[in-house]
Amino acid sequence: EVQVAESGGGLVQPGWSLRLSCAASGFTFSNYWMHWVRQAPGKGLVWVSRINSDGSSTDYADSVKGRFTISRDNAKNTLYLQMNSLRAEDTAVYYCARPILGLSAFDIWGQGTMVTVSS
């Protein structure tokens, strides 16, 4: 079965760091660009970041640029999001999303991992 599963969320204080992981299975992970999308409680979906298939190219939303780093380990079929200098406004469910091959429409989503930034 094709699936992705996020982990690593939790409660942290403002300014702290957190690393999210996304374990992929059931498909050839190294063929796909991968994305992170987040959703604040009761709010809409916001695209966060993407990484190309070999990890050599990345893009970020302005709101996280310079604080978050996306990476991947194709040998471990795992996507990461290193989040530094966390702010209250980063509080959200973070989804790992796989796009349809060649597109950036997301056909596979994980269940999400909750990140709460609060003192």
Add this chain to the structure above:
Amino acid sequence: DIVMTQSPDSLAVSLGERATINCKSSQSVLYSSNNKNYLAWYQQKPGQFPKLLIYWASTRESGVPDRFSGSGSGTDFTLTISGLQAEDVAVYYCQQYYSTPYSFGQGTKLEI
């Protein structure tokens, strides 16, 4: 950056009737070289992750019932749900994947 605006924010439709959700992009998401609209629609039920319904503005994802249809081009798009069923209660989002930062509409809450 491309801004996606959906209308209405919420709507109530009777069972068996038609629901229409609109999505407007601040600039065209039609790529001239392949004549494709880089526009997707998602359904998100409470407590669940989003589900892809439609991509290329009008191509239904595998397994999506044919009562869901997408139309439009350029900057104006529509998701139509014909013969509304109780299980269609959800929030619906449009998304442009024409250029980064990829952006979603604010969502439309569909109720019975």
